Amino acid sequence: MKIINNTLHLECTAQSYIRWPQDKALFSSKKPYLLHGSGSNMLLLDRVYCGQLVESSNTDFIIREEDNGYYVELGAALNWHSVVKRLLDLGIFGLENLALIPGTVGAAPIQNIGAYGAELADFCWAVNGVLLDSMTECSYNNQACQFGYRDSIFKNELKDRFLITRVTLKLSKNYQPNTRYGALSELNKPTAHDIFKRVCQIRSEKLPDPAKIGNAGSFFKNPLVSVEQLAQLQKVLPDVVYFPYDDGEVKLAAGYLIEQAGLKGYQMQQAGVHSNQALVLINIGAATGLDIACLAAYVQQVVENKFNVCLQPEVRFINKNGECDAGEYLHQLRASSFYKNRVGLNEA
Ligand SMILES: Cc1cc2nc3c(=O)[nH]c(=O)nc-3n(C[C@H](O)[C@H](O)[C@H](O)COP(=O)(O)OP(=O)(O)OC[C@H]3O[C@@H](n4cnc5c(N)ncnc54)[C@H](O)[C@@H]3O)c2cc1C
Structure with missing residues (x-):
């Protein structure tokens, strides 16, 4: 059993809980299951979920520097905003427009998270995971992910069949601020830190904090x-x-x-x-x-x-x-x- 709480302040009890990979022997693709990150994009309609709640437990954070950029391999269980902040602190830029989006790294490709003129598809190099009906590991490159506006192959052809365990991003070494979005275009020659701060400020002013509302x-x-x-x-x-x-x-x-x-x-x-x-x-x-x-x-x-x-x-x-x-x-x-x-x- 596992109690799920989400950002809508709704609660539901799942019949069983599978952390991937350590509990994978207990998983059955023949029984109902729900792939879960942190629940910030879910409306829980009932108090119980009669199936297996499946979550990746991968928290890898691996940076590979090459001549043409940084390749950052991220475990699906990492919190998205913490990753944005951690990379910024390391001097690796590009994700600052996507600051403060709630949720996990593993859920980010599902709806191709986006905000303030940027979306995950701009940086996503590959998405790795497991096809649950055959238990085979697979990798999809950016094109194969079929990203669109709040859309991807993971919401369509692979919906509910593919557990994302790792997302690899490619970030440029030549930082170009992305100020396409209205309120950011007012910034004069902003650094990545300026954009991060401004995005966090706008979001905190405009959107209710799920911890409170x-x-x-x-x-x-x-x-x-x-x-x-x-x-x-x-x-x-x-x-x-x-x-x-x-x-x-x-x-x-x-x-x-x-x-x-x-x-x-x-x-x-x-x-x-x-x-x-x-x-x-x-x-x-x-x-x-x-x-x-x-x-x-x-x-x-x-x-x-x-x-x-x-x-x-x-x-x-x-x-x-x-x-x-x-x-x-x-x-x-x-x-x-x-x-x-x-x-x-x-x-x-
Ligand atoms: C205050 C607030 C602001 C937000 N702002 C934005 C925004 O600006 N832009 C934006 O795009 N979104 C936004 N969102 C939506 C939300 O942040 C994203 O949808 C986020 O990616 C959800 O992450 P999660 O881990 O909570 O996913 P969950 O809600 O747990 O799951 C979302 C979907 O992904 C699937 N899923 C989760 N993890 C995996 C996995 N490892 N493998 C396969 N499938 C999986 C689930 O089955 C489910 O269908 C906002 C939400 C809130 C509460």
């Missing part, structure tokens, strides 16, 4: 829409915030849409939309996973009704049987009488 960071993905859909949206929201993404597509700011829908600071039972950052759903005190899901369904519904844009969760939904499809879960919840009653009570 339960949250899972951005709850929804920034939606990608066609330019035709954007033109429709601009008729109701002329100042809509968007970023060019790909040919024929733009990325909208989900937080802006939630705010424009009038939901910033909105509360439903013990769950709320954060009053400074509408993209973050919070546990006000004693919310259950279902309370948070009901609020997420309501936010999705209001934004869809007002702007005809469907927000999809970035957070992974976990029930007693393992991960479920978050979009489908919200769809079914919205159709239930339980949810309709709850919304009715809130709006009364």
Whole structure:
């Protein structure tokens, strides 16, 4: 048994606990299992998880210096922010835009963590791990990881089949500050330390500290829409915030849409939309996973009704049987009488 606590301040008990590699003889890929880092991107919907909770215990931190850069091999169990800080202290730069992102190194490639103009894909050299159905060790280079916006092969073809045990990063010896993101472009010839400090400062001002207020960071993905859909949206929201993404597509700011829908600071039972950052759903005190899901369904519904844009969760939904499809879960919840009653009570 293992009690899981997460950044949303939700708790759940897993039936069994496998630390990889020391307990691997106890693992069975025929029984349900859940790959777990530190739970900062998970909505736990039930109080129990009826399966094997699997975590890598690798804390290797190995630096190989070559003429063309530093190759840094990192164990999956290391805390991401501590790695950013440790490398900065060693004079190895590049990751400072990704400071203060909660979670483990092993989870970072899954959704290709990103912030302030950078993403893991910019530095990832290889991802190593174990294909659990055959227990074979495998390595994927950057291209094979199929990184995209909050996406990778590990969320698709290899979803739940591949335990990441090691991530190797390649960091340049010729430091070029990345100041693409608005607030960083104001810095004059910044050092990596300046960027690190500024990113930590902005994040602490904008995002609630999960140690104090339960949250899972951005709850929804920034939606990608066609330019035709954007033109429709601009008729109701002329100042809509968007970023060019790909040919024929733009990325909208989900937080802006939630705010424009009038939901910033909105509360439903013990769950709320954060009053400074509408993209973050919070546990006000004693919310259950279902309370948070009901609020997420309501936010999705209001934004869809007002702007005809469907927000999809970035957070992974976990029930007693393992991960479920978050979009489908919200769809079914919205159709239930339980949810309709709850919304009715809130709006009364
Ligand atoms: C306050 C806050 C701010 C955040 N800001 C950002 C941000 O700016 N950018 C961003 O991208 N994310 C952000 N996040 C989301 C979160 O930090 C990332 O998703 C992080 O990578 C999750 O790490 P974790 O170890 O907690 O993973 P978990 O939540 O434990 O797991 C996440 C997913 O990865 C899988 N997984 C975990 N470890 C492994 C492994 N070793 N092998 C295979 N699969 C595994 C799990 O099955 C699950 O599907 C934020 C979260 C919070 C709470």
